[in-house]
Amino acid sequence: MTVRRFPTSVHIREVGPRDGLQNESTFVPTKDKIEWINQLSSSGLNYIEVTSFVNPKWIPALSDAEIVAKGIQKAPNVTYAALVPNMRGLIRALDSPIDEVSVFLSASESHNKKNINKTIRETEVVLAEVTREAIANHKSVRGYLSTVFGCPFEGKVDINEVIRLTDSLFEMGIEELSLGDTIGVANPVHVQIVLEALLKRYPQEKIAMHFHNTRGTAMANVLASLEMGITKFDSSLGGLGGCPYAPGASGNLATDDLHYMLTSMGIQTNIQTDKLHSAALFIQDKMNKPLDSYTVKYGMKD
Amino acid sequence: MTVRRFPTSVHIREVGPRDGLQNESTFVPTKDKIEWINQLSSSGLNYIEVTSFVNPKWIPALSDAEIVAKGIQKAPNVTYAALVPNMRGLIRALDSPIDEVSVFLSASESHNKKNINKTIRETEVVLAEVTREAIANHKSVRGYLSTVFGCPFEGKVDINEVIRLTDSLFEMGIEELSLGDTIGVANPVHVQIVLEALLKRYPQEKIAMHFHNTRGTAMANVLASLEMGITKFDSSLGGLGGCPYAPGASGNLATDDLHYMLTSMGIQTNIQTDKLHSAALFIQDKMNKPLDSYTVKYGMKD
Numbered sequence: 001m002t003v004r005r006f007p008t009s010v011h012i013r014e015v016g017p018r019d020g021l022q023n024e025s026t027f028v029p030t031k032d033k034i035e036w037i038n039q040l041s042s043s044g045l046n047y048i049e050v051t052s053f054v055n056p057k058w059i060p061a062l063s064d065a066e067i068v069a070k071g072i073q074k075a076p077n078v079t080y081a082a083l084v085p086n087m088r089g090l091i092r093a094l095d096s097p098i099d100e101v102s103v104f105l106s107a108s109e110s111h112n113k114k115n116i117n118k119t120i121r122e123t124e125v126v127l128a129e130v131t132r133e134a135i136a137n138h139k140s141v142r143g144y145l146s147t148v149f150g151c152p153f154e155g156k157v158d159i160n161e162v163i164r165l166t167d168s169l170f171e172m173g174i175e176e177l178s179l180g181d182t183i184g185v186a187n188p189v190h191v192q193i194v195l196e197a198l199l200k201r202y203p204q205e206k207i208a209m210h211f212h213n214t215r216g217t218a219m220a221n222v223l224a225s226l227e228m229g230i231t232k233f234d235s236s237l238g239g240l241g242g243c244p245y246a247p248g249a250s251g252n253l254a255t256d257d258l259h260y261m262l263t264s265m266g267i268q269t270n271i272q273t274d275k276l277h278s279a280a281l282f283i284q285d286k287m288n289k290p291l292d293s294y295t296v297k298y299g300m301k302d
Numbered sequence: 303m304t305v306r307r308f309p310t311s312v313h314i315r316e317v318g319p320r321d322g323l324q325n326e327s328t329f330v331p332t333k334d335k336i337e338w339i340n341q342l343s344s345s346g347l348n349y350i351e352v353t354s355f356v357n358p359k360w361i362p363a364l365s366d367a368e369i370v371a372k373g374i375q376k377a378p379n380v381t382y383a384a385l386v387p388n389m390r391g392l393i394r395a396l397d398s399p400i401d402e403v404s405v406f407l408s409a410s411e412s413h414n415k416k417n418i419n420k421t422i423r424e425t426e427v428v429l430a431e432v433t434r435e436a437i438a439n440h441k442s443v444r445g446y447l448s449t450v451f452g453c454p455f456e457g458k459v460d461i462n463e464v465i466r467l468t469d470s471l472f473e474m475g476i477e478e479l480s481l482g483d484t485i486g487v488a489n490p491v492h493v494q495i496v497l498e499a500l501l502k503r504y505p506q507e508k509i510a511m512h513f514h515n516t517r518g519t520a521m522a523n524v525l526a527s528l529e530m531g532i533t534k535f536d537s538s539l540g541g542l543g544g545c546p547y548a549p550g551a552s553g554n555l556a557t558d559d560l561h562y563m564l565t566s567m568g569i570q571t572n573i574q575t576d577k578l579h580s581a582a583l584f585i586q587d588k589m590n591k592p593l594d595s596y597t598v599k600y601g602m603k604d
Binding site: 006185187188189190213214215216217219220222223224243248249250254257260261264265266293294295297298299 | 308487489490491492515516517518519521522524525526545550551552556559562563566567568595596597599600601
């Protein structure tokens with residue numbers, strides 16, 4: 001019943017250029033992607049996932065991965081990352097001036113199968129090789145674990161499988177694990193139960209949270225995570241990305257909304273609000289539709 | 303850094319028929335209001351603010367207050383409340399079969415002046431008389447304190463004024479005080495600071511929180527309040543009401559979203575989800591526009 005203490009600063013992992021754009025039907029022209037990422041770089045964000053080296057047939061929105069990765073102006077103190085699903089993707093990534101690669105799998109078998117067309121065990125074999133090769137080529141690796149709080153096909157997800165895969169990914173050599181609430185079903189109690197289990201095994205700075213706001217609970221889940229000492233959060237500027245399972249519904253937690261709440265709580269993000277907002281308006285204009293974030297809808301006033 | 307304990311049950315104060323409808327430009331026909339309130343009564347909600355006995359010139363959307371209050375079917379175990387601004391409103395309310403009256407004022411002078419056309423001190427004199435007369439006529443009284451966390455004209459609001467007005471309202475004889483974040487600028491730290499001060503003076507069950515989701519922080523503020531032991535929250539079904547200061551932006555926290563998060567956390571609300579959702583679809587149909595809540599937008603799936 002007492003006032004809680006929160007971390008004094010938080011690192012936001014901007015995933016809009018990858019996770020946001022890959023779930024939008026509009027193809028943003030390559031030069032606009034590059035300009036947008038350059039704007040994000042100048043906002044004070046220190047981590048940007050810029051694209052995905054998946055097969056362009058799967059995700060046409062990001063078919064210009066190489067050109068984007070090579071075209072951006074890299075700022076000092078910013079880590080530029082790209083998603084890679086397999087060795088083929090890694091080879092493309094290694095040919096690009098990105099700093100970090102992200103590997104991903106699901107904590108639920110059905111979602112992994114649908115998303116990656118492999119079993120979880122098969123995927124682990126692939127990711128172990130990708131991670132080893134990436135490290136050998138002096139890239140750091142970030143892991144994404146999807147459907148940690150629920151699966152669109154199976155419903156509940158076993159926390160023991162979440163723990164097993166967390167161990168598996170860290171054993172491969174990832175630097176940081178992002179726990180994904182892929183369909184937006186996490187709640188603060190569930191978040192704290194999962195984090196309590198994982199933080200017995202790994203320090204807080206190794207864990208990032210990736211919330212979706214489909215049912216309006218993302219910000220409460222952020223708060224629950226902050227209370228557990230988590231200081232790393234994934235988000236997408238303007239809430240770009242929507243929800244692939246329900247057109248019109250929300251997907252990724254919006255970077256601008258997250259930045260607003262953190263800043264109002266006195267938690268430092270190192271981001272300049274005006275530059276973040278300009279970058280949101282820029283991509284809104286290119287998407288040619290209203291973005292989903294509260295700060296955009298409200299008009300970005302204080 | 304440990305998992306928190308939350309209250310086991312929460313009471314939701316449904317303010318949609320009053321606070322929701324008064325901020326909508328559409329006039330909902332009287333018979334539809336009555337039908338909607340009857341649906342809300344059957345959902346398990348145990349508190350419904352059904353209308354406002356203000357001058358119909360100010361709020362034409364609620365000009366049918368008497369007919370609504372007299373037309374609804376009162377269910378047992380439900381408290382039916384109505385807002386009254388002054389003695390004139392109270393006299394109308396006492397002629398209606400409502401159980402409780404709500405009185406209101408702002409914690410910031412400029413907002414109070416703009417909203418009520420009186421100074422705070424002048425308003426206190428009026429509310430003291432209204433409260434005394436209501437109690438003499440066997441009605442309980444609820445107090446609303448607006449702009450507790452910020453004022454659209456003055457910005458910051460003095461916590462000492464919040465404490466002074468809380469004392470003033472409880473001295474008048476109110477049963478419960480609702481702390482309003484009228485413009486949606488509260489954050490979890492601010493919520494906990496205000497509650498820490500007030501809970502030194504009043505027990506948790508005397509305080510309700512009334513959050514607006516204008517900047518996407520309402521649900522995090524609910525969580526922060528739950529952690530302080532608060533078990534009473536105002537909300538509006540479907541997020542009805544919008545934000546009077548920014549067309550298109552969110553206003554009241556949505557009852558259905560609040561119910562979803564609480565239930566998913568294992569906190570009882572006593573509300574039947576299917577009946578709540580039917581009532582949301584009913585009023586959405588009457589408003590002839592999509593409601594703002596996540597559960598409505600997502601399609602009310604699990």
